[in-house]
Amino acid sequence: SPQQQYNLNMSGGTNDVRYFVSLGFLNQDGAYKLGNFFDEFSANPNFKRYNLRANFDFNLSKEWSVAIKAGSEISNSNYSRSNTSDIFGTIYSANPMMSPVLFEDKIVRNVDGLTALQISNTPLYQLLWNGFNQNFSSALNLNFATKYKLDKITKGLSARVMLAYDSYYLQSVLRRKQIPLWDLRRNPAATSFQDSIRPIAVVNQFEGPISFD
Numbered sequence: 001s002p003q004q005q006y007n008l009n010m011s012g013g014t015n016d017v018r019y020f021v022s023l024g025f026l027n028q029d030g031a032y033k034l035g036n037f038f039d040e041f042s043a044n045p046n047f048k049r050y051n052l053r054a055n056f057d058f059n060l061s062k063e064w065s066v067a068i069k070a071g072s073e074i075s076n077s078n079y080s081r082s083n084t085s086d087i088f089g090t091i092y093s094a095n096p097m098m099s100p101v102l103f104e105d106k107i108v109r110n111v112d113g114l115t116a117l118q119i120s121n122t123p124l125y126q127l128l129w130n131g132f133n134q135n136f137s138s139a140l141n142l143n144f145a146t147k148y149k150l151d152k153i154t155k156g157l158s159a160r161v162m163l164a165y166d167s168y169y170l171q172s173v174l175r176r177k178q179i180p181l182w183d184l185r186r187n188p189a190a191t192s193f194q195d196s197i198r199p200i201a202v203v204n205q206f207e208g209p210i211s212f213d
Helices: 084-093 123-128
Strands: 003-013 017-029 046-059 064-080 106-111 132-149 158-175 182-186 197-201
Touching: 084 123, 106 123
Parallel strands: 106 182
Antiparallel strands: 003 017, 017 046, 046 064, 064 132, 132 158, 182 197
16 A cells, blocks of 8 residues: 655754754555545545654753653544455455446446345445544653752762653544445346346445435
């Protein structure tokens, strides 16, 4: 699957002030080709991550120094709720010569008269029917440290104070959309093969029988 990764690092400073900043971005798409069935719906995996790391060191005097470290990571991921093993299992068991996946932009489940040799769901339907999971997470880490040398009292003696703060947030959203399935049935009055099959709405897993204009 296609993947993009970018990193930018900056560092510098003086004897008394030093800094390091790192920015990163990762984007990885899934390997499935779903088509444009639903503009607002996609079960194709996608993962985006943004990360920031910053370190600052200050020498306030010969005895007193301060260090500040901060890190943050934000990720946004999208996954199909169907197991990968189920999706690939359907692909492996599908017979490409028995049932078209699409007919006039409609997802086909079965062809009339060939039900004994067909699978119950096409790979495309197996990928879409259970909806998708969208996860958003963010993490923040902050560290503050200060050190004061007490050589005037005892050589090598120093006092040090450290503070740390960590936070983590996770939001998970599950969405499903009705996926209509169609059967192809022969029209006995047709004079050509193209006219001999027509899509017939079948029962779907959400609301029972449905019809389309």
